[in-house]
Amino acid sequence: MTTMRKGLALIAAATLTTTGLGADSRDETTPTVAQVAPVADRNVDLGAAITVTFSEDIDPVTIDGSSLRLSGAGVAIEASVSYDRRTRSAVLTPIKSLASDTTYTVSLAAGAGDRSGNRLTTGQSWSFTTRRDLERGFGGPILIIDSGALPFSKYYSEILRAEGIGSFESVDLSHVNKELLDRFDLVLLGEMPLSEAQAAMFAGWVHTGGDLIAMRPDKKLAGLLGLSDQAASLSEGYLLVDTASAPGHGIVDETVRYHGAADLYRLKDGTTEVARLYSSLSDATANPAITVRTVGRAGGQAAAFTYDLARSVVYTRQGNPAWAGDERDGNPVIRPNDLFFGAKTGDRQPDWNDFDRIAIPVADEQQRLLVNLMNFMLEGKSPLPRLWYFPKEYKAVLVMAADDHGTLSGTEDSFDHLRASEPKGCSVAEWECYRATSWIFNSVGLSAKEANAYAAEGFDIGVHLNTGCGNVGATDLAGIFRRELYAFRSKYPDLPLQTGSRTHCIAWSDWVSTPKVEARYGVRMDLNYYYWPGAWIKDRPGFMTGSGLPMRFADLDGSMIDVYQVASHLVNESGMSFPSAIETQLDRALGPQGYYGAFGTHYDFSDDFDRQLTTAARARGVPLVSVRQLLDWTDSRNNSGFAHIAWDGSSLTFEAFADSRTGTMLRGMVPARTAGKEIFAISRDGQRVSYKTETVKGVSYAMFPVAPGTYRLNYDLRQISDASTAR
Numbered sequence: 001m002t003t004m005r006k007g008l009a010l011i012a013a014a015t016l017t018t019t020g021l022g023a024d025s026r027d028e029t030t031p032t033v034a035q036v037a038p039v040a041d042r043n044v045d046l047g048a049a050i051t052v053t054f055s056e057d058i059d060p061v062t063i064d065g066s067s068l069r070l071s072g073a074g075v076a077i078e079a080s081v082s083y084d085r086r087t088r089s090a091v092l093t094p095i096k097s098l099a100s101d102t103t104y105t106v107s108l109a110a111g112a113g114d115r116s117g118n119r120l121t122t123g124q125s126w127s128f129t130t131r132r133d134l135e136r137g138f139g140g141p142i143l144i145i146d147s148g149a150l151p152f153s154k155y156y157s158e159i160l161r162a163e164g165i166g167s168f169e170s171v172d173l174s175h176v177n178k179e180l181l182d183r184f185d186l187v188l189l190g191e192m193p194l195s196e197a198q199a200a201m202f203a204g205w206v207h208t209g210g211d212l213i214a215m216r217p218d219k220k221l222a223g224l225l226g227l228s229d230q231a232a233s234l235s236e237g238y239l240l241v242d243t244a245s246a247p248g249h250g251i252v253d254e255t256v257r258y259h260g261a262a263d264l265y266r267l268k269d270g271t272t273e274v275a276r277l278y279s280s281l282s283d284a285t286a287n288p289a290i291t292v293r294t295v296g297r298a299g300g301q302a303a304a305f306t307y308d309l310a311r312s313v314v315y316t317r318q319g320n321p322a323w324a325g326d327e328r329d330g331n332p333v334i335r336p337n338d339l340f341f342g343a344k345t346g347d348r349q350p351d352w353n354d355f356d357r358i359a360i361p362v363a364d365e366q367q368r369l370l371v372n373l374m375n376f377m378l379e380g381k382s383p384l385p386r387l388w389y390f391p392k393e394y395k396a397v398l399v400m401a402a403d404d405h406g407t408l409s410g411t412e413d414s415f416d417h418l419r420a421s422e423p424k425g426c427s428v429a430e431w432e433c434y435r436a437t438s439w440i441f442n443s444v445g446l447s448a449k450e451a452n453a454y455a456a457e458g459f460d461i462g463v464h465l466n467t468g469c470g471n472v473g474a475t476d477l478a479g480i481f482r483r484e485l486y487a488f489r490s491k492y493p494d495l496p497l498q499t500g501s502r503t504h505c506i507a508w509s510d511w512v513s514t515p516k517v518e519a520r521y522g523v524r525m526d527l528n529y530y531y532w533p534g535a536w537i538k539d540r541p542g543f544m545t546g547s548g549l550p551m552r553f554a555d556l557d558g559s560m561i562d563v564y565q566v567a568s569h570l571v572n573e574s575g576m577s578f579p580s581a582i583e584t585q586l587d588r589a590l591g592p593q594g595y596y597g598a599f600g601t602h603y604d605f606s607d608d609f610d611r612q613l614t615t616a617a618r619a620r621g622v623p624l625v626s627v628r629q630l631l632d633w634t635d636s637r638n639n640s641g642f643a644h645i646a647w648d649g650s651s652l653t654f655e656a657f658a659d660s661r662t663g664t665m666l667r668g669m670v671p672a673r674t675a676g677k678e679i680f681a682i683s684r685d686g687q688r689v690s691y692k693t694e695t696v697k698g699v700s701y702a703m704f705p706v707a708p709g710t711y712r713l714n715y716d717l718r719q720i721s722d723a724s725t726a727r
Contacts, residue, residue, distance in 0.1 A: 140167025152558030153190025164387035166641035226271030250698020358542035380675035391665035396589035400436030410605030463488035500627030534575020548597020572609035
């Protein structure tokens with residue numbers, strides 16, 4: 001953070017300066033609406049800040065709930081109205097949270113006026129649509145059973161989405177019955193208590209051929225799962241996957257950390273241990289971590305994770321909730337790394353994620369094991385289609401993100417270098433050109449005209465939000481966002497609305513106040529989880545958060561927040577050996593380890609780090625993209641998928657739908673082998689589709705381009721002579 005404070009005084013002054021305040025009483029200028037938010041969009045947060053910004057200061061008594069109104073489906077929504085003089089904005093706040101997947105209309109009547117009596121002569125109205133429920137899928141062979149009282153159980157929808165699986169439904173346990181279960185091939189049951197009747201219902205369904213995966217299951221399911229309860233648990237331990245055979249084949253073969261508690265069981269005859277619990281990196285227990293067994297004669301199977309995978313993934317990615325707001329690394333600013341830093345003076349504890357395994361994306365590997373287990377259990381029933389993580393078949397992506405602390409031309413020079421280095425005739429839409437994000441102080445030398453020109457070419461520019469390098473609460477943070485976004489829009493009114501952020505000094509004062517505030521203001525991708533400082537990471541490239549995937553934040557109770565966490569894995573001031581650390585991170589993603597990832601970066605024009613990133617990526621064919629590009633891809637991939645999946649024993653059919661933003665870059669994956677049969681042809685709407693087979697985490701997949709249409713995948717007993725040959 002040696003350069004983070006550069007320009008601090010300048011940006012603070014710029015933030016506090018608001019044009020139009022203290023208007024002359026003789027002013028005869030008619031006020032107008034300068035901007036409104038949120039704009040027409042289908043991903044508006046349920047708690048979004050609904051604002052109208054005026055061209056000049058408005059007398060607060062001229063605007064209230066009678067002149068600024070909200071309605072949904074023609075019905076008025078009760079709301080309060082406040083006015084912020086510093087940003088010249090009226091803020092409308094609904095009394096109750098908005099509903100998901102609903103279109104709302106905001107109406108502003110004429111009459112709002114300044115202190116000189118000049119009045120708004122015309123009204124204005126606009127509409128926006130709120131996001132879908134985050135736990136909803138598109139329907140299909142998978143059922144997630146969750147509980148409104150235990151929101152961690154809803155996070156399995158995010159895990160499946162991150163793994164490219166959208167063909168699921170989510171239902172609260174209270175609505176589950178045998179008839180519902182019979183509609184699905186596989187049920188994923190989140191951690192929750194069951195009644196005797198509910199446990200019997202699941203047992204009966206499995207005995208008739210259903211597949212069940214239970215997360216830290218209720219002890220009433222122990223008999224069904226082939227487990228003998230030991231009436232004890234192991235918290236904050238490790239697990240080791242049996243990689244010698246499916247479903248563990250292809251997963252990392254080292255002990256990896258889980259978070260939360262795992263219940264201790266012994267295996268009964270006929271139950272297979274997929275992974276074993278360890279009390280430390282090297283000390284095995286006699287207890288399984290993950291198991292599976294065949295039940296009855298109809299082909300049913302029951303599997304258990306003895307810990308809650310969802311809770312473990314969230315904690316691995318976001319840090320120790322018990323350390324929220326705790327300054328641990330000796331630096332006075334509380335940052336995300338404090339949630340992982342163990343060696344606090346006076347409270348020395350192990351690092352939250354084990355640095356002996358920091359090279360491994362331990363959360364991602366456990367998610368991928370879940371998918372392998374799902375494929376294993378569905379063998380011979382119906383191959384499960386999914387989507388690849390990134391455009392085309394990219395295994396690694398560099399997310400280029402700069403913090404410009406008031407330089408004269410750092411942003412321009414970096415953008416120009418990227419443009420000069422990119423392939424000739426490249427396509428921005430196809431991720432062939434080199435693009436980046438720059439978060440800037442308003443004091444930088446970049447003019448509005450220059451900014452607009454760069455934005456037109458696909459570069460991404462936003463404000464580098466500044467807390468003054470201090471620790472702030474949620475209310476103060478919301479004010480900072482509101483004022484600084486306003487000041488930035490005043491200087492750069494024609495730029496696209498900001499959708500990504502990394503705050504100055506990466507201040508992070510608690511668990512999730514920052515993403516909650518970001519969601520209110522339309523900022524939906526966060527890069528604050530910053531791999532630093534050098535004395536702690538000791539030149540070890542890796543995954544502080546255990547992940548290389550964009551996934552949504554979760555609150556302390558497990559409730560999802562519609563903001564994606566992308567870690568800043570490669571940081572110029574981290575003290576690592578560059579460029580070798582960049583090369584190592586990319587090579588682990590591209591090589592046999594398969595540690596795929598969208599790797600966030602940080603540079604601030606104090607060195608040539610952006611050029612080192614470019615060189616390493618270009619040599620490996622890795623795309624360099626902006627935060628906006630990654631957000632658009634993540635949203636559009638999550639809005640794409642497969643429906644009406646059917647299997648007749650030799651052919652798999654489904655309808656594919658693809659968000660238009662994916663262009664030609666979306667890739668599907670289907671297990672290439674099932675029940676002794678192998679895929680030999682793929683068609684869409686009757687036309688042959690080229691595909692190739694590739695092994696991903698021990699599973700052979702047929703990978704094919706996805707476009708809207710009806711697909712048929714044919715399997716038979718023929719053997720493919722060369723599994724790597726494209727067809």
